[in-house]
Amino acid sequence: DTGVSQDPRHKITKRGQNVTFRCDPISEHNRLYWYRQTLGQGPEFLTYFQNEAQLEKSRLLSDRFSAERPKGSFSTLEIQRTEQGDSAMYLCASSLGGRLAYNEQFFGPGTRLTVL
Amino acid sequence: AQKITQTQPGMFVQEKEAVTLDCTYDTSDPSYGLFWYKQPSSGEMIFLIYQGSYDQQNATEGRYSLNFQKARKSANLVISASQLGDSAMYFCAMREPGPTSAGTALIFGKGTTLSVSS
Numbered sequence: 040d041t042g043v044s045q046d047p048r049h050k051i052t053k054r055g056q057n058v059t060f061r062c063d064p065i066s067e068h069n070r071l072y073w074y075r076q077t078l079g080q081g082p083e084f085l086t087y088f089q090n091e092a093q094l095e096k097s098r099l100l101s102d103r104f105s106a107e108r109p110k111g112s113f114s115t116l117e118i119q120r121t122e123q124g125d126s127a128m129y130l131c132a133s134s135l136g137g138r139l140a141y142n143e144q145f146f147g148p149g150t151r152l153t154v155l
Numbered sequence: 156a157q158k159i160t161q162t163q164p165g166m167f168v169q170e171k172e173a174v175t176l177d178c179t180y181d182t183s184d185p186s187y188g189l190f191w192y193k194q195p196s197s198g199e200m201i202f203l204i205y206q207g208s209y210d211q212q213n214a215t216e217g218r219y220s221l222n223f224q225k226a227r228k229s230a231n232l233v234i235s236a237s238q239l240g241d242s243a244m245y246f247c248a249m250r251e252p253g254p255t256s257a258g259t260a261l262i263f264g265k266g267t268t269l270s271v272s273s
Binding site: 072074079080081082083084087095128130132143144145146147148149151 | 202205259263265266
């Protein structure tokens with residue numbers, strides 16, 4: 040399977056715990072995006088990388104959130120001191136680079152986080 | 156102001172009928188891209204169709220077509236001959252080039268739930 044993969048698919052944690060999610064993009068894609076989707080809403084942008092550089096972060100990304108893409112391949116998203124409001128689906132997407140508006144983003148299956 | 160507006164929370168259609176899902180957008184950039192994604196109950200986002208702001212013709216992909224009215228800033232998705240498997244959430248999204256060469260992420264609307272009945 041050469042699509043975007045995410046691990047784990049589901050995570051249940053207690054409030055205050057730290058969690059880390061992993062995303063493996065399509066191998067030739069140099070851009071990687073993280074989105075968060077709450078129930079009944081569209082995905083909201085969190086952050087994105089071009090190769091290993093984190094180029095943009097949304098205001099949604101509080102200081103409890105950190106993302107890395109150390110070698111320009113897979114990425115991790117860590118949430119420290121989780122809160123119940125962090126419960127959501129975390130989606131990863133990848134695309135080719137370029138300034139053209141058209142660069143289809145391919146999404147992974149998501150990680151569903153539940154904070155108790 | 157919302158960048159992407161989808162005013163229909165839910166739509167109901169019978170099999171084999173056509174359905175139009177509405178989307179309006181707001182941007183001041185002359186160069187942008189419009190996308191439609193399908194999200195079944197399993198959760199994955201499936202790309203359906205793309206329309207570039209400079210494209211002269213409406214995009215089509217199989218049973219999907221995009222009714223692009225640039226002056227009205229609308230990009231409605233038309234699904235012809237609906238099938239039971241079309242039941243899902245549908246999201247309209249926009250991407251603008253942005254201030255750097257890296258562009259911007261997708262901006263999504265709130266989505267429309269489509270239910271197809273037999």
